[in-house]
Amino acid sequence: MILVTGGAGFIGANFVLDWVSVVGEPVVNLDKLTYAGNLETLSSLNGDSRHLFVHGDICDRALVEELLATHRPRAIVHFAAESHVDRSIHGPGDFVRTNIEGTFTLLEAARGYWSALDADAKSAFRFLHVSTDEVYGSLGAGDPAFTEQHPFEPNSPYSASKAASDHLVRAWHHTYGLPVVTTNCSNNYGPYHFPEKLIPLMITNALAGKPLPVYGDGMQIRDWLYVKDHCSAIRRVLEAGRLGETYNVGGWNEKPNIEIVHTICSLLDELKPDPAGSYRRLVTHVADRPGHDRRYAIDARKLERELGWKPAETFETGIRKTVEWYLANNQWVANVQSGAYRDWISKNYEARQ
Template identity: 60%
Template sequence: MIKFLVTGGGGFIGANFVRLALTEGWGAVLNLDKMTYACHPGTLAMLRRYPNYQFVHGDVGDRALVADLLQTIQPDAVIHFAAESHVDRSINSPQDFIQTNVVGTANLLEEVKAYWQQRPSREQDTFRFIHISTDEVYGSLGPTDPPFRENTPYAPNSPYAASKAASDHLVRAYHHTYGLPTLTTNCSNNYGPYQFPEKLIPLMICQALAQQPLPIYGDGQNVRDWLYVEDHCRAVYRVWQKGQPGQTYNIGGNCEKTNLEVVQTLCDLLQTRYPQPNVNYHSLITFVGDRPGHDRRYAIDASKIQQELGWQPQETFTSGLTKTVEWYLSHQDWVQAVRTADYSAWLASHYGSTLSAPH
C-alpha cells in the first residue's frame, strides 16, 4: 500500500485530502499537525474513524521528530500542506508566517532530503515531495490581465504571500541543487467542508446563521478564482500520480467572482435552504474598511495540468457552493465549537466590535 506523510492534515485542505485518500483507497496516511487554532478537534475526530490512518501531534519544523517519522513509516510521498494561510493574520503577526512557512519548510526539506538520499535508487526514482502553495505568490492582476501561468513572475504583496513565495523557491532549489523529486502546486481560493470560518465563505455562512453582519472589505469588487476543495485534492493526487519532478502546476476553478457576488449568492442559497423568521440575509451585508495591501484580482490558467495530467474540476461554483452550505447546515456542532470568546475577539479586531460572534 502507498504510504503518505501528510503535513497539516488537520487543516482545511489537508483534512479533505486525507479523507479522500482514505475513503478512495489512495493509500495509508500519517498526519503530522501541530494543532493550531485552525485545526478543529471535530475534524481530527472525523479522520480517526478511518483505518490506515495515524496522527502525530508535532511541528514540521521539528527536525528530530520528522526524521524519526520518515524512518519509521518510510513514506512513498510527502504531501506538504502545513502552513499559516490567512492574509489578515499575516498582517498582524508576520513572524508566525515566516517561522512556519519558511523555516518550517526549510527544516522539512532537509530531513526529507536526508531520508530520500538513503533510499535504494529504485525508491528514490518513485518518491515524491509535493509542496502545496497559492496563487497569491504571483501578486495582483488588473481587470484585463491574462490569468496567472506557471511562468508568471512572483510579486507577493502580503507577508503570507511572501512567506509562501520563499517556501516555493526553497522547494525549487532542493530539486535543482540536490535532485530531490519535488513538485509544486499553486492553487486558487478553496472552499468547502471543514474550513475554519476566518475565510470569506465559511465566515459569511456562520455570521448569517447567527444573524450577525456579513463584513465585506472595501467595495466588495475584489475578484478571486474559486475552487471546490475536493477538486483541489484530486488535482494534488493527480500531480502525485503523473506530475514531472521539478515542475509547477497551477490549479484553478476557472471561476472568477467578486467577493460581493459570492456573498450575494450565499445569501440566496441560505434564504432558500435555511430561512429564519424576519431575516433577510442580504440586509446583513456590511461594508467595512479595506485591509492593507488588498490584492484586487486573482485568476488561474490551469491549462497545463488539464492538458498534461488530464485533470479538470468536477464541481461548478453553484454545485460546490450548494454542497458547502449544506455541509455547514448539517454540522452545526462543528460550527458552534468554533465560535469561542477568542474567535469573537478576532472578529472584533478585524471587522469592528459590532461584528463579534455570540458564544
C-alpha cells in the same frame, strides 16, 4: 504510506479523508494543531489503522526525521502553513517561522531520508508542496490569468512567506536533485472550512444574524476552487506530475467577493429562510485591509493538458453543497468558534466599521 503535513487543517484534512476513501493507502498525519487545526474533522477515521495522527511541529527536525525513519513514506504532501492574510498583517512572525523555516526543515529532513533510499525507492519518492496563487501578486481587470511562468510579486506577509517556500522547494530540486512538484491553487471553499475565511464567515454570521463584513466595495475578484476538486488535483499531480514542475490548480470561477456574499444570502434565503427578511440586509461594507490584492485568476490549462485534470464542480454546484454542509453541521461550527476565535474576529473587524 505517505506523510501529510498540516492534515488537520481545512485543505489537509479534506485531502486525508479523500485519500483514505479513494486510495486507501495509509497516512501519517503530522499537525501542530494551531487554532485552525481540528481533529474533529477527522473523527470518522478514529480507530482506522490507515490513519496515524502525530501532534507535532514541522520545525521540529528530530521529530520529522524520526517519522521518516520509522514509517518510510513514499511521498510527503506538504500542506502545513499559516494561511490567513489578515492574521499575517497582525503577526507576520508566525508566517515566517512556519511557512519558510518549516518548509526548510522538511526539505532538509526529506533530503537526508531520500538520499539513503535504495535505487527503486529513491526513484519513486516525491515531495509535493502545496502553495497558493497569491504568490503571483495582483492582476488588473483585463490582464490574462496567472500561468506557471508568471513572475512572483507577493503583496502580503502571507504571500511573501509562501513565495519564499516555493523558491526553497525549487532550489532543493535544482541543487540537490530532490524529486519535488509544486501546486499553486486558487481560493478553496467547502466542508470543514475554519470560519475566518470569506465563505464560511458569511454563512456562520448570517445564520447568527450578525453583520456580513465586506471589505471596501466588495469587487475584489478571486477564482474559487471546491476543496474536493483540489484534492483530486493533488492526487493526480502526485501520481504523474513532472519532477521540478509547478502546476496551477483553479476552478475556472472568477467572481467578485460581493457576488459570493449575495449568492450565499440567496441560498440561505431558500434553504433556511429568516423571518426577519433576506440575509442581504446584513451585508455591511467595512474599511478595506492594507494592500488588498484586487484580482487573482488561475490559468489551469497546463494541468488539464499534461495530466488530464479539470474540476468536477461548477461554482453553483460547489457553493450549494458547501452551504448545505454548514446547515447540517452546526455543532462542528459551534465547537471551533472558541473564545480565541471570537477575540480574533473582534480584533480584525470591529475597528473597520
